[in-house]
Amino acid sequence: MNEQQRKETTKIKQSNPGDKKSLKEKTSEDFAKFFETTYVAPSLKDAKKRGKEEIKVHRDFEIPEDMIGVGKDKKFYIRTYGCQMNEHDTEVMAGIFMQLGFEPTTTTDDADVILLNTCAIRENAENKVFGEIGHLKPLKQKNPDVLLGVCGCMSQEESVVNRINQKHPFVDMIFGTHNIHRLPQIIREAMFSKERVVEVWSKEGDVIENLPKVRQGNIKAWVNIMYGCDKFCTYCIVPYTRGKERSRRPEDIIQEVRQLAAQGYQEITLLGQNVNAYGKDFEDMKYGLGELMDEIRKIDIPRIRFTTSHPRDFDDRLIEVLAKGGNLVDHIHLPVQSGSSEILKLMARKYSRESYLELVRKIKEAIPNVTLTTDIIVGFPNETDEQFEETLSLVREVGFESAYTFIYSPRDGTPAAKMQDNIPMRVKKERLQRLNQLVNEQAAETMKNYIGQEVTVLVEGESKNNSEVLAGYTEKSKLVNFKGPKSAIGKIVKVKINKAKTWSLDGEMIEEVAEVN
Ligand code: SAH
Ligand code: SF4
Ligand code: F3S
Secondary structure, eight states, X not given: OOHHHHHHHSOOOOOXXXXXXXXXXXXXHHHHHHHTOOEEOOOHHHHHOOOOOOOOEEOOOOOOGGGTTTTTTOEEEEEEOSSHHHHHHHHHHHHHHHHTTXXXXXXXXXXXXXXXXXXXXXXXXXXXHHHHHHHHHHHHHHOTTSEEEEEEGGGGOHHHHHHHXXXXXXXXXXXXXXXXXXXXXXXXXXXXXXXXXXXXXXXXXXXXXXXXXXXXXXXEEEEEOEEOOOOOOTTOOHHHHHOSXXXXXXXXXXXXXXXXXXXXXXXXXXXXXXXXXXXXXXXXXXXXXXXXXXXHTTSSOSEEEEEOOOGGGOOXXXXXXXXXXXXXXXXXXXXXXXXXXXXXXXXXXXXXXXXXXXXXXXXHHHSTTOEEEXXXXXXXXXXXXXXXXXXXXXXXXXXXXXXXXEEOXXXXXXXXXXXOOOSOHHHHHHHHXXXXXXXXXXXXXXXXXXXXXXXXEEEEEEOSSOTTSEEEEOTTOOEEEEEOOGGGTTSEEEEEEEEEOSSEEEEEEEEEOSOOO
């Protein structure tokens, strides 16, 4: 913590006990004073700043002595919304809870601490969280000792913190994405002061190493390679909620992947909001995602993925390394957002339809069998029918095998939110439907080609709908269901495909694959 944060984090005492404002008129700071609690409010404006300050790597994380064992006989529950970054943050918070002596639970009913790890990417993501906070109110009324916390990307927005202050005063803790390593202190404060704790730093961010993790499974693992985003696409809240682009040192990443390999993990996914910008912040060396992948591929782990890549920073070195294949899977998720150069310009994506297609051409040339998937937004301000048609034609031209498709959702504080959201919802929905139909057709077409083929499947467990059937994914992320022995779970097996659906394949197991590389 620097001096400024230390100052901010000190308690703000109730300075005006006779304050006459009505509940509605109170600002979040009035609440802070009222609650006499730690109060560091978020500021999207501060979060936007990008200074020249060097990124600090902190390796001194430890549980404060007086907190060890504080979770004895207590349980924690974390509900996660949003992207893989949040999933992984939840694993870190679970690790911290376990070090404090808490046990995990899978229901809110018997939890002593409940955290909602939230996502701010679209309005409906936020609405889900507010709905859940409402559902938790009776539980909190029945058992006031339960601690309820809101963390993740929504906490970084002042509008969210103000709304919780005003409408959901039973929330005990609000902390931000830069404050995860402060979880022990935040819990201590909430537990012992019995007051609301708000601690959201709106900073550019550091890199915190040595955080504990309790991973969700023992087959696949996430590995952060970088944090934050500096792209500032005009519609997107992430650069404000996650701070600036900052990379972990390669030696820390490689050590983590080696450990995972030694523990028997079969697949790792390197994580970042924009992994192609990996290493750009290193001042002492020229080292990018290509170099990192070239080292990681030598580690004995069957599958290595990465997400998400921004087309802008996808360089030739990376393509050259990916073309080496082996454990680097031939599936690339390459969000395009729109097929219209004009819309891409309004989105500040900093590439055009043509340069995206040129990148795709280069990737296909180097990796002929590559599978490409994408993200697309429809109904961005001013998007005309013709511009939307350009998106459809690009989807056809690239031949995406699947896509995450979204209706544009204005996010407060972003440049696009100042543009008029002028596409009627009816049109947005029509466009989404047409796009989805095309994507589904292309997905189904790709799946048909698998009939009669053998694929390698990393078996993750029983199928969700039928415990008699096993389920897993191919290198190209196709879901495969098949009959096989439970002993195959956690292994890579060969499956012959005999039936294709739009989003999954059915088949029969042929054999276990002993050596993959
Ligand atoms: N860093 C990733 C994307 C992370 S957000 C990238 O740049 O590729 C995941 C997806 O959510 C984005 O690709 C985009 O398609 C969608 N998205 C982001 N902001 C949105 C908004 N305001 N409205 C609708 N969709 C949005
Ligand atoms: Fe958002 Fe763009 Fe950054 Fe992706 S690259 S997280 S869409 S600002
Ligand atoms: Fe959502 Fe934050 Fe991820 S806004 S998509 S949880 S980075």
